[in-house]
Amino acid sequence: MSASSSFRPAPRRLRQLAVSVPLSLVLLGGGVPAHAEDARQGATPTSSSESANGLPLEELRTFAEVFERIKRTYVDEVDDRTLLKNAMRGMLAGLDPHSAYLDQDDWQDLRENTDGEFGGIGIEVGMEEDGQLTIIAPIDDTPASRAGLQPRDVILKIDDTPMEGLSMTESVKLMRGEEGSTIRLLVLSEGADMPREVVLKRAIIKSSSVSQRLLEPGYGYLRVSQFQSATGDEAKRALAELREESGDVALKGLVLDLRNNPGGLLSAAVEISDLFLTSGRIVYTEGRLPDSELSFSARAETPAGDTPLVVLINGGTASAAEIVSGALQDQRRAIIMGTESFGKGSVQNVMPLGNGDGLKLTTALYFTPNGRSIQAEGIRPDVEVVRGRLERDTRRDFSVREADLDGRLDNANGDSSTPSSKAPDSPVVAESDYQLGEALNLLKGMNVLGRSAALKATLPATSEQ
Structure with a gap:
C-alpha cells in the first residue's frame, strides 16, 4: 500500500499506516495498548508512554497528527513523499550543523567536490558588486579557454536563463552538466558594444586544490x-x-x-x-x-x-x-x-x-x-597576526638632514655619499598580503637565529591551548 493512501477517512487512517511502518506504530489509532498485549503473553508491562521496543508513543502520535494536519490544511497541496523527505531532513538537521540528508543532486555535488572532477566548461567565476556574473579566469586546456573566453567577460545568459537575480551557486549549477552536453553562453566582453553567443561542449574538468x-x-x-x-x-x-x-x-x-x-x-x-x-x-x-x-x-x-x-x-x-x-x-x-x-x-x-x-x-x-x-x-x-595590508607612502619627505646639505663634512668612519633621506622599499609581499609578509619575515628570522632557537623564543608563551 502506498503512503498516499494511508491518510484518508479518520477511523481507518492509523490502522492503514501500520502496513508500511514498524509494528510499534500499529497502535497509534487507539487499538490494544502495547503493554496490555505484553501482559496477556506474560511479558513484563512497559510504560504507557513507550512501545514494546522503546519508541515514544506520544511523540509518534503527535508526528502522525502533524502530518495529517499539513496534508489537510496547508495552503498548497503537498504530496506524502515530499513531507516524509522533509521530515528526514529535519531529523538530521536537528542533530548538528553537519549532518544532512542528501538527495541525488546533493550527493553528486559532494562527490564532485571531494573527487575534484565535474562536468563543466572550465572557468572560475565571481559575482561583481552590481550582481554581474564575471569570468575571473578560464582554466587552461578546457572548453572555455579553447572558445576564447577571457577574464572580465560578463555572462549575461546561460542557455535561455538570464543571470539577473540568480546567485553564483545557482549560476554554477547551470553551467555544470554531463560530459559532451552542449551549453550556450551569452557573453559581453570588456570594451565590446554588443554581447556574443558562445556554444561549448561540456567536458570533465579537474580542479586543482x-x-x-x-x-x-x-x-x-x-x-x-x-x-x-x-x-x-x-x-x-x-x-x-x-x-x-x-x-x-x-x-x-x-x-x-x-x-x-x-x-x-x-x-x-x-x-x-x-x-x-x-x-x-x-x-x-x-x-x-x-x-x-x-x-x-x-x-x-x-x-x-x-x-x-x-x-x-x-x-x-x-x-x-x-x-x-x-x-x-x-x-x-x-x-x-x-x-x-x-x-x-x-x-x-x-x-x-x-x-x-x-x-x-x-x-x-x-x-x-x-x-x-x-x-x-x-x-x-x-x-x-590579523589580516591587513601595507600601503607604500608616496608622499615626499621635505625634512632636511645634515647628510642632505651640499658641502657637508663626510663621516670620518666611512663613505656617506648617499643621502640619508631615501627610505627603503616596503616588502612587495607584505603590501598585498600582510600576514604572508609577516610569515616570510618570520622564516628569515628562523634562518638567522636557527630553527630551534626561533621555536623556543616563539612557542612557549602561546602554545598552551
Whole structure:
C-alpha cells in the first residue's frame, strides 16, 4: 500500500499506516495498548508512554497528527513523499550543523567536490558588486579557454536563463552538466558594444586544490585550498616544482597557507601532514562505534625534510585544515600564524541509501596528537597576526638632514655619499598580503637565529591551548 493512501477517512487512517511502518506504530489509532498485549503473553508491562521496543508513543502520535494536519490544511497541496523527505531532513538537521540528508543532486555535488572532477566548461567565476556574473579566469586546456573566453567577460545568459537575480551557486549549477552536453553562453566582453553567443561542449574538468610559487629566492609558498582525493599527490608535485624552480638556492623556508580552507577528506589531511612529519601521531578519532575509533601516524619519509615551516590560518580554516594545523603545532614542526581557526572537530561519514540518495552523519570527534579536541574551540595561532595590508607612502619627505646639505663634512668612519633621506622599499609581499609578509619575515628570522632557537623564543608563551 502506498503512503498516499494511508491518510484518508479518520477511523481507518492509523490502522492503514501500520502496513508500511514498524509494528510499534500499529497502535497509534487507539487499538490494544502495547503493554496490555505484553501482559496477556506474560511479558513484563512497559510504560504507557513507550512501545514494546522503546519508541515514544506520544511523540509518534503527535508526528502522525502533524502530518495529517499539513496534508489537510496547508495552503498548497503537498504530496506524502515530499513531507516524509522533509521530515528526514529535519531529523538530521536537528542533530548538528553537519549532518544532512542528501538527495541525488546533493550527493553528486559532494562527490564532485571531494573527487575534484565535474562536468563543466572550465572557468572560475565571481559575482561583481552590481550582481554581474564575471569570468575571473578560464582554466587552461578546457572548453572555455579553447572558445576564447577571457577574464572580465560578463555572462549575461546561460542557455535561455538570464543571470539577473540568480546567485553564483545557482549560476554554477547551470553551467555544470554531463560530459559532451552542449551549453550556450551569452557573453559581453570588456570594451565590446554588443554581447556574443558562445556554444561549448561540456567536458570533465579537474580542479586543482594546490598551488605554489617562490616568494623570494629560497622561500616557497604552498597553498592548499581544500582537501580532495588528489590533494596529497598534488602537494608532492608542488614541492618538487618549488625545489626545481629554486635551482641552486636550497629552500630555506616554506609557508603553508591554509586560510579559508573549509576542509574535506580526512585521508587527504593525513597525507598533507605526513609531508612534513617523520614520526609520531597525526590525528585520532573517537566515536560510539568501534570502527569510528581510528589513529593515524606519520611515516619516516618526508619530501619537505626539516625545512622551516610557517602555517597560515584564520577563521575560515576548518575541519581537515585544522587537523593539519593541530598536528604540526603539537609536534612543534611548524609555527602557526594568523588568527584563531573555525573549530570544526567532528567527522562525518557519507552513507548511500537504497533509493539513490545519501546520508551524511556525524559519527566521531577527532583529536590532535596531544589529545586536544578542536570542536567549538579551534586552533589558536602561536603568533597572532590579523589580516591587513601595507600601503607604500608616496608622499615626499621635505625634512632636511645634515647628510642632505651640499658641502657637508663626510663621516670620518666611512663613505656617506648617499643621502640619508631615501627610505627603503616596503616588502612587495607584505603590501598585498600582510600576514604572508609577516610569515616570510618570520622564516628569515628562523634562518638567522636557527630553527630551534626561533621555536623556543616563539612557542612557549602561546602554545598552551
